[in-house]
Every structure is written in structure tokens, then in C-alpha cells.
Amino acid sequence: MENHTRMSEFILVGFKSHPGSQLLLSVLFSTMYFVTVVGNVCMILIIRMDSNLHTPMYFFLENLSTLDICYSSVITPRAALAFLLGRRSISYSSCASQMFFFSLFGTTEAFFLAVMAYDRFTAVCHPLLYQVIMSRRLCVLMVMGSYLSGCINCAIQTGFTFSLSFCGRREINHFFCDVAAVIRASCSDTLVNELVMLAVCGSIIVGTALVVFVSYGYIIITIVQMPSAESRRKAVSTCSAHMTTICLFFGTVLFMYAQPGATASPHKSNTISVFYTVVIPMLNPFIYTLRNREVKGSLKKQLKRKGFF
Template sequence: MENHTVVTEFILVGFMGKSEMQSVLFVLFLTMYLITMMGNIGMILIINADSKLHTPMYFFLKNLSFLDICYSSVITPKAILSFATGNKTISYNGCATQMFFFSLFGTTEAFFLAVMAYDRFIAVCNPLLYHVIMSKKTRYLLVAVSYFFGCVNCCTQTGFTFTLSFCAPTEINHFFCDVPAIMKASCSVTFVNEIVLLVVCGLIIVTTAIIVLVSYGYIVATILLIPSGKGRHKAFSTCTSHLIAVSLFFGTVFFMYAQPGAISSLNQGKVVSVFYTVVIPMLNPIIYSLRNIEVKKAVIRQFRNKVFSY
């Protein structure tokens, strides 16, 4: 058994298949990545350009779009390059860096979704105090806290994982450097690491999910008391998009990190991880824009302004 410092690179096995299959994956991942970039950059530009969207809700949505850009960019370009060239190697330091930033942005997104649920709770249940509670200082503090917990988790996961020993050549049964896949490839006993992964990630997912569920429990109860059918419809339409995004994210992340079989079910995990690393960042701007009347109106306003300015 060799010490892990001897290993200078890993082989990302990715998805098995002939060259035709790799070509299909290249086109699929490239298309989704381009849509992700265009959708999230477009969302940021629209929110910045339209003064009517300069509210706490859209402040968080803009930050979520930025986070999705970073989150997807940590994984997808490397996977696209691998499908295109057939080169599946990644350096030891590159793997550690990829895991660090993936854990950082993934954890931060979980807390962001909880913050956005709390924001909707204040907006629906305490509308008169909304702008007082969600002041500029509070918004920046909530963003900072989300990134702080992201830093805590990424340092914990990366630190524990890369103290393990690896025996060259090391193949990772995944298309990126994810914690369960790296542990599976290690020569060391990983019991402590598995407990750390289960406890820390489970605590993060359960805590943020409870905040979302409690917030929306109060939101639904409050909306049902609104006498106007139009008022109820508007409130529900604003919150439904967030619920869809939350359900997609937490459902797939729970499968990967917060249940005991996460380490042993890597083949299923690869498919699920495509969903939360590539698909969800692509779907978020689509979900929030298509189901949000204010965003659609803002797009139309900006389009008209551009047209008439010429």
C-alpha cells in the first residue's frame, strides 16, 4: 500500500460506452451548460437592469443565478472536455480543488434555498414589516452566512477525504471528484469519513429542509386565509416556482449524501448527480422566469426599451 502523496493524478471513469456514446454525452452536456450560462446570466442582467426588480426577493434570485453559474462551471467544462478528447485524467490537486469548490457552492445553494423560503415567509406572513426585516444589511448578512456554512462544509469534506491513502493507478467511478466516489477509490478504511459525510451533510440537508418546510407551512396557512381568489393565486404562483426548485435540489442531494447507501450505489449516483450538477442549474432560471409574471414583464420592458432606443 502506497501513501496517498505518491498518487499525482486520478482517472475519472465517467460514463462507460463507445465513442458514439461519448459524442452524445458531449453534445448533451455542452447544450445544457450553454443554456445554464445564458439563462443565469440573462436573469442577472434583467434583475440589474429593471428597477422594479430591485427587491429582496430578486436580490436573492440574482445571487442564486450567480451561484448556479459557479456551481455548474466547477463540474461541467471538465466533463465536456473529457467527452470530447477522451482524456479522463485529473491531477491530485485539481481533484481536491474541484471537490472543494463543488462542496462550497453546493452547500451554499442549500442554505440559499432556505434563505429564499424564509424571505417568502416574511413577504407573505408579515408584508407590512417585510422591507424593514429584509433590510439591505440583513440580506447581505444572510448571503454571508450561507457562504460561511458552505466554507465550513467544503473544508471539512475536502480535508477529511484527502487525508486518505490512494494506491496508484486510482480510478474514480464518477465523472467528477465527488466525496463518495473518492472514498470508494481509497485504500484506507473510510468508516470515519463515511460517518462525517453522513452526519455533516445530513445535518445540513435536514436543517435547511426544515426551514423550507416550516416556512412554507406558515405560507400555505396564510394564503388560505386570503379572501380574494386572485390574491391567493398570485401568492401561490410566486411560491410554486421556489417549491419546484427546492424539491428538485433536496430530493437528489438527499439521495446522494444523506442516506447510508450513498457510498455503495455509485452507478445510480452518477445518473442522479447529473441532475443536481448540470440539470438543476439549467432549470432554475427557466422555472423562475416562466412561472414569474414580474420577470416576464421585466423582459418585455427591457426588450421594448432596446427596440425603441434604436
């Protein structure tokens, strides 16, 4: 408790470089955050304004866009401001809060992607029963279950991490309070924390990825057996955007957390974490817009209605 009482703040030292690079990083992060918010808000508005998109698939996509805004907002604005002003300090409580919400939204997104894979499996493999199986009640329960799972994980990660002692060491080799980076700053024996992180994060990533792979395994088998080329093309078009998002998200997160020694390579993890905390939330609305004919059609219709065409 004495160690925790004396620890009033941490210093985030990720991406140390000369002032010109710091300004460039600030502009880059600010631009990407702006694009993230605008892109995801536009996606939400498109879905809400077009009654043809009021289906389970787009219900999940709307929630994913909301989640991506929250996910990015936890990290990006503060990082951009820190690069701009050179203020790298973060209070003990703010660091804990950032870790809590980052773990919450990151875990929830993993479950969201698994839920969306099951939704696509139902649509492709059981099209006649799709509306019956994917009822509004089930969709809401799936979203609530994803957030509940995120709450459980972030409570475990934050609780275990901030039960450590730091003994006056304030430097965190990262640009935000990631679990692995804060663990490295501790002077306690962190073996238990690393095992907990590996077990919990690994089980979440492997479990959700397993749902995704099994769902898409059945989807691929069903598509191959379809007699019509047009049916196959439509099915692939329906799933391609989600598959792209899955590869980006699970590829980077699996590399970061679900491997032994995940806390041992700070410089590598700093660079990779930019991708899944900043870049992926920015890319998601473009992926779903450019690879989805229904969304593109709805966007064109809304723009025509507003007089842009």
C-alpha cells in the same frame, strides 16, 4: 504521506461507453452548460436593469443565478472536454480543488434556498413589516452566512477525504471528484469518513429543508386564511417557482447524500448527480422566468426597449 506523494493523478471512469456515446455526451454537456450560463446571465441582467426588481426576493434570485453559474462551471466544462478528448485523468490537486469548490457551491445553494424560503415567508405572512425585516443589511448577512456555511462544509469534506490513503488505486467511478466517489477509491478504512459525510451532509440537508418546510407550512396556512381569491392566487404565484426549485434540488441531494450507504451505488449516483450538477442550474432561470409574472413583464419591457417587439 508517501501514498499521497506517489498519487499524482486519478482516472475518472464514470459513464464508460463506446466513442460515439462519448461524443454525444460531450455535445449534450456543452449545450446544457451554454444554456445554463446564458440563462442565468440573462436573469442577472434582467434584475439589474429593472429598478422594480430591486427587492430582497430578486436580490437573492440574482445571487442564486450567479451561484448556479459557478456551481455548473466547476463540473460541466471539464466533463464535456473529457468526453470529447477521451482524457479522463485529473491531477491530485485538481481533484481536491474540484471537490472543494463543488462542496462550497452545492452547500451554499442549499442555504440560499432556505434563506429564500424565509424571505417568502416574511413577504406572505408579514407583508406590512417585510421591508423592515428584510433590510439590505440582513439580506447581505444571509448571503455571507450561506457562503460561510459552504466554506465550513467543503473544508471538512475535502480535508477528511484527502487525508485517506489510495495505495496506487487511481480509478474514480464518476465523471467528477465527488466526495463519495473519491472515498470509494481509497484503500483506507472509510467508516469514519462515511459517518462524517452522513452526519454533516445530512444535518445540512435536514436543517435547511426544515427551514423550508416550516416557512412553507406557515405560508400555506396564511394563504388558506386569505379572504380574497386574488390575494391567494398572487401569493401562490410568488412562491410557486421557488417551491419547484426546492423540490428538484432537495429531492435529488437528499437521495444522494442523506442516507446510509450513500457511497455504495456508483452507477445510480452517477446518473442522479447529472441532474443536480448540470440540469438544475440550467432549469432554474427558466423556472423563475416562466412562473413569475414580474420577471416575464420585465423581460418583455427590455425586449421592447431594444426593438425586438
